[in-house]
Amino acid sequence: MENQKDQDEVYMRKALVEAEAARAAGEIPVGAVVVCDGRVIARAHNLTETLCDVTAHAEMQAITAAANALGGKYLNGCTLYVTIEPCAMCAGAIGWAQLKRIVYGAGDEKRGYRQFAPQALHPKATVTGGVLADECRALMQQFFQERR
Amino acid sequence: MENQKDQDEVYMRKALVEAEAARAAGEIPVGAVVVCDGRVIARAHNLTETLCDVTAHAEMQAITAAANALGGKYLNGCTLYVTIEPCAMCAGAIGWAQLKRIVYGAGDEKRGYRQFAPQALHPKATVTGGVLADECRALMQQFFQERR
Numbered sequence: 001m002e003n004q005k006d007q008d009e010v011y012m013r014k015a016l017v018e019a020e021a022a023r024a025a026g027e028i029p030v031g032a033v034v035v036c037d038g039r040v041i042a043r044a045h046n047l048t049e050t051l052c053d054v055t056a057h058a059e060m061q062a063i064t065a066a067a068n069a070l071g072g073k074y075l076n077g078c079t080l081y082v083t084i085e086p087c088a089m090c091a092g093a094i095g096w097a098q099l100k101r102i103v104y105g106a107g108d109e110k111r112g113y114r115q116f117a118p119q120a121l122h123p124k125a126t127v128t129g130g131v132l133a134d135e136c137r138a139l140m141q142q143f144f145q146e147r148r
Numbered sequence: 149m150e151n152q153k154d155q156d157e158v159y160m161r162k163a164l165v166e167a168e169a170a171r172a173a174g175e176i177p178v179g180a181v182v183v184c185d186g187r188v189i190a191r192a193h194n195l196t197e198t199l200c201d202v203t204a205h206a207e208m209q210a211i212t213a214a215a216n217a218l219g220g221k222y223l224n225g226c227t228l229y230v231t232i233e234p235c236a237m238c239a240g241a242i243g244w245a246q247l248k249r250i251v252y253g254a255g256d257e258k259r260g261y262r263q264f265a266p267q268a269l270h271p272k273a274t275v276t277g278g279v280l281a282d283e284c285r286a287l288m289q290q291f292f293q294e295r296r
Contacts (some may be wrong), residue, residue, distance in 0.1 A: 091240075
């Protein structure tokens, strides 16, 4: 069996594929997947421009899709992988969904939940940050540099 | 011209109509409307059970619908009326939408944004709480009492 770090990187690569898809669509490149019992049950990327909807963050759509896949709105047994630290909105949704494990790539000093909503997650949730952080961050930096 | 307090109560009554619709559907009774230039451009109520989706709070749907109505994702010129103090998730969405005025009915000591995400709103947003608070709260209390 792989160790947790290797496994986290495998799933983060799937989230990165989603982030790439966002970039290809002209969206801020953030991707997310939800994993349950070793299976990816939801994949999503940021669609705020395409949908003209500030709530269409990768995590929000991944949570909605995962609940749909499971047929229940709570995701207690699942892990969310997302390329960038969730914002306050997404952290709130993660809390409501009772997700117990969150793995993110690069931190977000400007809008990340750690600063704006540090208690929004479920009290029993564990968080792992920094997985493939350089790759996750590079996608974002490249996106914003191209738009300057 | 009506004064602001009267006007706020008029729109909060429309949000209360939405909250009643939520209750009738077996949902936690929270309703919201978005007002732009004196016109209601979105109405929504909590649909978390119906949609099996923790993100389907009244405010989230109202923000999505209002952006749709306006054809732009920012709601700078709009006011959001909601019967219960927004949670961290909804406050985050309100912040992303750049809503500059938020009016809520009853406070939410357990999950309200003032405790969990006090800085999630836009820095220039003004907030008015306590509009028709007793009616907004009574709907909630009645709902939970019936379920005990």
